[in-house]
């Protein structure tokens with residue numbers, strides 16, 4: 275039982291709704307069979323420039339815009355490397371409150387890739403920096419058949435390899 279519980283923690287990676295750090299987004303990549311699931315969590319402050327309910331139509335539009343950009347399958351946020359031949363099977367983005375009674379909120383974007391040759395999936399270039407200009411760094415973790423890996427990505431160092 276204990277081993278099973280530890281395994282679950284290892285696979286899910288980041289604890290859900292852990293306190294976030296402004297300027298830093300988190301990316302979890304889970305590879306399972308022919309599927310890769312990518313969950314990007316961005317502090318609202320970094321996604322839109324404020325971390326509270328929108329005060330006017332312009333701020334509301336900014337939130338809608340970032341949700342559309344992060345939650346659209348055709349947005350090229352991720353570029354799988356090699357010959358994995360992945361397509362985006364599903365994408366969504368929403369605003370979530372960070373737990374613990376605080377007032378922090380974040381944007382959580384989830385993408386599912388379907389890969390014709392998942393065994394060749396050994397790297398992903400993360401272009402979310404183009405949408406998220408305020409994000410300085412993305413702390414990424416990968417869990418897949420080849421074990422786990424992590425990386426710190428920046429706008430000038432976008433490739434996560436494992």
Ligand SMILES: [Zn+2]
Pocket residue numbers: 294296317318319325378379
């Ligand atoms: Zn915050």
